[in-house]
Amino acid sequence: MADGNRTMRGRILIVDDDTALSEMLSIVLRNEGYDTYLVATGDKAVPAFREFKPDLLLLDLMLPGMDGIDVCRAIRAESGVPIVMLTAKSDTVDVVLGLESGADDYVVKPFKPKELVARIRARLRRMDEPGPESLTIGDLTIDVAGHSVKRAGETIQLTPLEFDLLVCLASKPWQVFTREVLLEQVWGYRHAADTRLVNVHVQRLRSKIEKDPEHPEIVVTVRGVGYKAGAD
């Protein structure tokens, strides 16, 4: 199905032990113009990741060999590449555990192909958009085009999602963003979705950019509403 004459829109590594699902995912994604690579066990995922250098990782949570959570942590330790989890469980514990281990987004089985493609596009969207300017928030300097964040000349490593979240908040400082608005602007959800995504990623972002994550000064919680950039 992969059209050779189309330019590949991105490279996706699929880690799933169900070969039928992997193949089907591969067919659908190739049909959408992505290049795919399949891995069936958890322990092969990290070497394959290094070799294939994907733009995005589709990761099943329950894997033989090495658990999906551990794979997620291992890859997040060396790369900020977007990770979308595939999970059969939508219960809070599983989802939050997956998100905390570094996944950017998750899709609950059974999902519609369009839904998955929408999620993947939202995560790869950044590649299509030209960076407008540079932003300053607190003592941070954000180079949107260069995709880097600096504090006093020192670069802070952020994943693309965390970067997008920070840029979204910093582009309109003092404006309060509800979790729903953030879900729409950062994750690309059209309908209201799981606000736990926002909570977990705000925590992760704070742990990297705040001097004291317990008392945030850059990403501030507005009780009962959402988040905004800048301290009171």
Add this chain to the structure above:
Amino acid sequence: MNVTAADWSAQPQPIWRTHPKHWPDIWRRSIQARIVTGTLLMSTLVLILVGWVMMSQVTDGVLESRRTSAQAEVRAQLAQLSITIDAANRNTINQQLSELVLGSNRPGLYDVLLVPTDQAASNAIRYTGLVDSDSIPEALASSVMSDDSKLWDTYTEINYRDAPGVPGLVIGSQIRINSTGDRYAIYFLFPLTAQQETLDVVQRALVTAGLLLIVLLGAVAWLVTRQVVTPVRMARRIAERLAAGKLEERMQVRGTDDLARLAVSFNKMASNLQRQIRRLEELSRLQRRFVSDVSHELRTPLTTVRMAADLLHETRDQFDPISRRSVELLQNELNRFEELLADLLEISRFDAGAAALDLEDVDLRDIVSRVLENHETLLHRKGCEVQLDMPEPCRAKVDSRRIERILRNLIGNAIEHSEGLPIRISTAYDEDAAAVAVRDHGVGFRAEEAEMVFSRFWRADPARARTTGGTGLGLSIALEDARLHGGRLDAWGSPGDGAYFRLTLPRRPDTALTGSPLPPRPPDATRVVTELVDVGAPYQKLSGGEDR
């Protein structure tokens, strides 16, 4: 040591320390109190009876011997007297009578009283020792007067003119003076002071012994019942702990008596219960786990099938008509399959107790509007009109996702079964509760089916319901969602007159429901099913019987 009020209340209070108003409680709840009180009451009665019998026997014995000796004394005196009197003449009679009285007197032993009858020449009353003539009871006097041959006696109080009265024995007889024909009544008054003292001593001894006995009997009863009641109380405490879920609790077994056997049986029962409960818990856990696992395991292959079907569905225009229709059917049924799986998973989550509320303050009217928006196409297709009776904001702290699911279900069902007739949605609230009711005028259901509509996979009519879709779990989930809120979901139905579902929710999560701001039946319900109602053929059998 400082003892606070809380410390006191933590300990079981002794009976005498508890407030009197709790005593009826103690009486009802404590076997020991009842037995001890009963023993005290009964032994008091028995002792009073025994004491009374003993006392009267002793009294009889003491007095009878005195009476016998007194009578002998009197007879001897009378015999002496009759000789003296016979010798008396008219002139000296007064003198002689006085002497006689004085002469027969035995100071300290008895006193004598001589009373003349009406015919007597001398009507002076003669007496010794200052005894008062009113010491003689009326009855004795008349007895003595009526019979001149016998000795009469009675116990009475002997009064003195110079001293307080004492208990005594009075023996009376008639004497006749042959020379004058006068008759006198002569009374011998024996004071029984010594006897009285003896009896007083005996009585005091009896009362003291009796009181002592009652106290001791009470103590014995208390000790004996304690022996029985203590293990029973222990059994009660342990049974309570077992009931509270502490299945490891067991009674102590001491010896081999009845109580020990009670403890052994009790422990055996507890062990069996524990084993059974553990087994059932394990079974139930396994079953829930199985449902959850099956639902999860089905998801991966379903995802593959879903994606394949979507791919085929998108390219269905290139297929021949038969394949195209097949793909459409596949797609539709996959949708249903997905819904069913999602519902099953939701149910298994409720069964596992894993469902949690995410509360926020919302206006129920907003949720109704949102649901109606979602159902717009269905409303259009069914040609169904919606009447809203939602006059004012109806706010409650609820999980809006779950409430939306309930209302989506109720309103969806109402539209499905509306038969083109308008449906009506009402909201109302009071201090504690908020309610939403959905009324349709479709085919309805029988009164006895009102509870069954919430059963899993229950369908009013299997032949018809297939076409209306739905998973058969919608109302079960709605009911579980309502219960999770501490609310309730009621169904009312009447064949031919439609159905009415009322959702009542507490406005705050910590309040309990006492009623509902909306009536349990629709206000426009007709009592009798008229034949004019156009019911579909499969439902005709329903419209026959019930007319509520």
